[in-house]
Amino acid sequence: MNYQETTNWMFNQLPMYQLQGASAYKEDLTNIKLLAEHLGNPQKQLRCIHVAGTNGKGSTSHMLSSVLQEAGYKVGLYTSPHLKDFRERIKINGQEISEAFVIEFIAKHKSFFEANDMSFFEMSVGLAFDYFASEKTDIAIIEVGLGGRLDATNIITPLASVITNIGLDHTQFLGNTLEAIAGEKAGIIKPNTPVVIGEYTAETKPVFLAKAEENNAPIYLASDLIDQIYLSDLIGDYQFHNKKTVQQTISILNNETDFKISEEQLKEGLLHVVKNTGLQGRWQQLGENPKIICDTAHNKHGLSVVMNQLKNEKYEKLHIVLGVVNDKDLDSILPLFPKEAQYYFCHPNSSRALPAETLQKASQNFGLIGEKYDSVAIAFAEAKKNASENDFIYIGGSTFVVAELPLS
Numbered sequence: 001m002n003y004q005e006t007t008n009w010m011f012n013q014l015p016m017y018q019l020q021g022a023s024a025y026k027e028d029l030t031n032i033k034l035l036a037e038h039l040g041n042p043q044k045q046l047r048c049i050h051v052a053g054t055n056g057k058g059s060t061s062h063m064l065s066s067v068l069q070e071a072g073y074k075v076g077l078y079t080s081p082h083l084k085d086f087r088e089r090i091k092i093n094g095q096e097i098s099e100a101f102v103i104e105f106i107a108k109h110k111s112f113f114e115a116n117d118m119s120f121f122e123m124s125v126g127l128a129f130d131y132f133a134s135e136k137t138d139i140a141i142i143e144v145g146l147g148g149r150l151d152a153t154n155i156i157t158p159l160a161s162v163i164t165n166i167g168l169d170h171t172q173f174l175g176n177t178l179e180a181i182a183g184e185k186a187g188i189i190k191p192n193t194p195v196v197i198g199e200y201t202a203e204t205k206p207v208f209l210a211k212a213e214e215n216n217a218p219i220y221l222a223s224d225l226i227d228q229i230y231l232s233d234l235i236g237d238y239q240f241h242n243k244k245t246v247q248q249t250i251s252i253l254n255n256e257t258d259f260k261i262s263e264e265q266l267k268e269g270l271l272h273v274v275k276n277t278g279l280q281g282r283w284q285q286l287g288e289n290p291k292i293i294c295d296t297a298h299n300k301h302g303l304s305v306v307m308n309q310l311k312n313e314k315y316e317k318l319h320i321v322l323g324v325v326n327d328k329d330l331d332s333i334l335p336l337f338p339k340e341a342q343y344y345f346c347h348p349n350s351s352r353a354l355p356a357e358t359l360q361k362a363s364q365n366f367g368l369i370g371e372k373y374d375s376v377a378i379a380f381a382e383a384k385k386n387a388s389e390n391d392f393i394y395i396g397g398s399t400f401v402v403a404e405l406p407l408s
Contacts, residue, residue: 089128346376
């Protein structure tokens with residue numbers, strides 16, 4: 001199989017949460033442990049930082065990678081989901097894994113995947129670990145896919161565990177209270193391994209403290225410990241806590257490991273995240289006059305911050321291109337959106353997408369008025385056609401919506 005055929009097989013033959021939702025969620029680590037054993041346990045060769053959280057784990061992972069790259073290290077970065085190409089998930093120093101490596105890995109292990117009913121995500125995690133081990137990375141930043149305790153990435157023994165924040169998302173898997181979700185995320189806390197908490201609430205703090213104590217894990221509450229925050233090229237308001245989280249994690253690496261990152265390297269790394277890692281879709285500007293911003297925020301916790309940032313923008317008229325997936329709790333997110341905007345409800349190209357007409361009807365209940373469109377491209381084109389140079393266009397609601405935009 002060529003690369004396209006290989007990735008098509010991966011997407012179509014195996015459960016994939018990004019496309020299918022609930023049916024792709026595995027409830028234990030049996031499969032990934034079996035796969036790791038089959039691959040010779042490459043994760044045991046890696047020095048890692050493990051990053052979980054409801055929102056911000058992708059940005060935080062990319063920031064950490066950028067800082068460590070500036071310090072001269074060979075840095076593996078595993079994140080999900082991807083926007084355009086599967087290879088975005090697996091990078092070393094900002095360079096995507098080669099098509100050839102993906103093809104060879106799948107071809108070599110395909111019969112094992114089929115015989116053992118490996119999920120798309122398990123297969124991807126195995127590929128990342130195998131790749132980073134074969135390339136002998138100095139350190140790898142590993143982002144959790146979903147939850148923490150039962151996530152396929154949770155077979156590593158990291159130098160530090162990081163939990164960015166807790167919000168109500170994926171409640172069908174993780175529980176419908178902040179305490180329950182915090183318990184699942186806290187599953188990445190390991191014995192005698194420092195853990196950094198980016199943000200906490202009255203409900204989540206006791207969960208983190210108890211899990212850390214149970215594991216004799218030193219715990220660092222970044223929001224309380226970091227006073228001076230450095231600038232970053234990631235300019236979304238929500239990066240405030242992510243930067244604190246990164247700075248605290250780098251402090252731990254400096255103080256408790258043989259990694260050495262100077263203050264200047266920390267600053268430069270935060271300033272050049274996009275250039276160093278290729279991160280896209282985080283309060284990303286796509287145009288000006290009118291100003292066009294896209295963002296992958298897709299749950300109440302993330303969207304509330306983004307909508308607050310939107311309030312600080314100056315414009316004559318606001319245009320919002322909006323699409324969501326079908327398992328989204330509309331009653332929790334639609335009240336966050338401004339009523340004065342003109343809406344362009346769209347249907348992203350995914351089997352999990354909520355029909356634009358359904359979203360349009362639900363939005364009307366919250367005073368959000370606009371037309372429906374069959375695709376993101378058509379909705380975006382219409383917004384650009386209607387907007388004057390002093391207007392503002394926001395595109396979001398789902399990773400799938402942002403994935404269909406011309407980002408570069």
